[in-house]
Amino acid sequence: MTGVQKEKFIIPIGPQHPALKEPAHFEFTVDGEMVTSASVRFGYVHRGLEKGAENRNWAQALYLLERVCGICSHAHSTVYALGVERLAGVSAPPRAQAIRQILLELERIHSHMLWVGVAAHEAGFETLFMYSWRDRETVMDILESFTGNRVNYSANTLGGVKYDLGPQQSDSILRGLDSLEKRLHYYLKVVTNDESFLRRTRGLGTMTVEQADALGAIGPTARASGVTRDLRVDSPYLMYADFPIHVITDTAGDLQARFVVRIKELFESARNIRTAMEHLPEGELAVRFPRKVRAGEVVSRIEAPRGGLFYFIKSDGGENPVRVKVRTPSLRNFMSVLVGSVGRQLADVPMILSGIDPCFSCNDRAVIVRRDGVPATEFNPRKESASQSKS
Amino acid sequence: MNTEELLAQAVQLVGDRASAQSVPEPNRIDLAVEPGRLLECVQPLVEAHWGYLSAVTGLDHGPQDGHLEVLYHFCQKAAVLTLRVMLPREAPAVPSVCGLIPSATLFERELMEMFGITCEGTPDTRRLFLSDDWPAGVYPLRKDYIVPTQTKAPEEKGSQP
């Protein structure tokens, strides 16, 4: 991509492009309709969250990091809370842990259903998109009535959770899950049966087990290729040891398999939520958390909807974290897009891209950027390649 | 294989190329590695398919301490093996691991722009996250970079050149 090819025709996708309502800039060099190379540039929404966390106290950083991602916000706040609690030698009460887990799985349902819609939209299957998002509202409503917010639930606090699972919430969750499961069975049937849709998903962006392993793919993307990587099983956190889940894998490794894996995972999630609710431990919701956290480093990992989420947290014994490193699953998976799209049709690129369920805001987080004038992106292929080779 | 065995296997793979070893948590082992021997340590892990490179963390120990540190986290199941490379703050450089792990390029691009650590031999040195007009030589995640907290009101922004 850095080589200076004079005659190449680059299709920029993003940051302002309907395929990617997300702030990233991909450049796909095409030959006719065929993609010959790909590169990526992030950073359009750099918010400086890692640096920002260093300037806040432990509790404030929780809410900052919750905003790394709008979709898996609870995953981010949970992984941070778990890490900090481990560092401080505090353990959230069992009931809080179970509630965190229920929320995580509810969030996974909402995230995967969102993805089904987005991927269907990329394939031009608007009807599936509308339906799956309509039914996703069920779980959004559950989350809203549970925590009081649809997106950034802020259910976690250091040392526990804020909201209890009362009978009213239990009812709405159980009712919602029943109807959702029915719908999910239907969607599973559609994505595995509908010929026009299969034509856009089967054999697309295929990754073999070896490739997925070598590229370090994680989450459903890896599991669709047959790599059994799931932190909920590999390294159980919260109550996953007591309420285990089964890893869903597929062998095909194409987009079709990712649909199947993601939807089947949701049945697992629903089952897991039901089990956790049945055996919900009694007790406190939260314990007191110290203002200062003793010095040390901790690696905290959980399985977010998109794959393993990695946090490295370092404390020097003060009121603020010294370093919070966030490695989001999407960043780990992007290489599979860049590698997977080469040699494919341009029309398939949005599909391959959406296949990993990319979350761009998650990636963009590392520094506060204050730009007073954003330079207009030059869409001249020759100029672009020149500036690339210069930098 | 359980976590202890996995970690023992990893330590054995790296062998005496690491200069020091510590166990910060039951499922983690940190190995201190000289910058020059990093690739030697990574190679056996990659060849044995021990886990995957989960993240590359940059750490700044502050101007007084005078050190930067690069942490290569390899994860296999619950086990986390971290190769810690201590670098001087002046002209810090590590060899690129992209030759062994091609997908590390995004991590290294981030490391270079955020900490100013040179990854020698990395295929792509363009910025990944920082904006194009970010001043060269300013590395935001270093401790001596102070965040400009005062943000301007939106209407003032437009008048800027």
Place this chain on the structure above:
Amino acid sequence: MSIDIAPILKMLVFPGGLTLLALGLLYEYIDRKLVARFQNRVGPRVLQPLADTIKLLAKEEVIPQGVIPLFFVSLPVVALAGVLTAGLYIPMAGLAPAYSLPGDLIITVFLLGLLTLCIGLAGANTADRFSLVGATRTLTQLFSYEAPFLLALLCPAILADSWQISVVHRSVLGHVWMALPMAIGFFVAVIGLMGKLELAPFDAPEAESEIVAGALTEYSGRGLALFRLGKDVALVLGITLVAAFYLGGLANPLEFLLKTLGLLVLVAALQALFARLRIDQTVGLWWRIGALLALVQLLIVVLLKGVIL
């Protein structure tokens, strides 16, 4: 003073001009509303297409750098004029066409194709790469669906022994619906019409998730409004033509409304039912299946005709 006012009225008010534009906007609304209801949404309100058009017309038309301004401005006008002209040969509202001459079927199909051609040229005219890819796709699709669509329309024409729309129309009136004996031809005609109008799932030329708005990416304001109107009118004309040929003719305005709206429901349902085809799949489908089916239908018609007569 003996100015014959009838032709002017025909061109400006009925069946051309205002009537066509109003019907176009109405059918666009019905189409959008139906798709929305199929997707369990509320959908637009009845004046939405008109509001969109007025808004676009009132807006500034940006002429981007690197285009030939004359083409950029004139192509939408030519496109709309083309489809409006085509309206004169078509039995609008079940009444006799305004003008009728031997071979006007070919003229009509050509004029409808002109719209697509103009869109393709408009895309090729700009320097934007989404437009260029869109233009390539538009023209590729133009070549692939034009033949089956024409062949499908030819079947009733051959039966009627004429390439004059009004004659064909008269010949099918009162007979059994052509869609029954010529199911294949009807099927190809409907799909061909959707391909022609770039409706989902044949909307690869304007696939927004890949190439934004395709060939029309650079268009704004008046130019975009005219192209959109052109497409709306083409929708009405295409549906009318297929209904007239295949659904037993349009004897009166009521029949016209019922049959065309019925066809619109079918078209809307097909739009909601499928994922978008890639451009290579569209072309492949057309040439391998569409054209073949149309040929088979044609062959059957010719043979039957030979046997009967």
Place this chain on the structure above:
Amino acid sequence: MKIGSMLGEIFRSVFRKPATVQYPYGDRQAVPERLRGTIRFDPEKCTGCTLCMMDCPANAIEIIAIDKPNKRFIMRFHADRCTYCAQCVVNCRFKCIEMSNEQWERAALTREPFTVIYGRDEDLKKFLERTSLEGVKEKP
């Protein structure tokens, strides 16, 4: 393997109530009980420990002492900065902050309407007198 497998579904949904609504008009959905809206402050219970202020991630809360020995405090709340995380509610040991589920559709052209001051009436009066004496010196 089917072509048009959603056929039944799309025709069924024609006869269903649409899932979308024309938002500002028509029936509003009920607000969940736990919805976190604007905060409420009870000056009677406040001891001025400022724990809510310290952990607020958005610096949306200011506790201003009117008469410290007599535990007279007022709260200035910046609704435009608030992220509605409810950390202040958790932090407050005297339960003098709570979140109401009202006032969640907020929009204005300026920031002023979002600044709310809570407190006893006489304290508010004192505070307003003080600020008017000092002129507008308060930091934004």
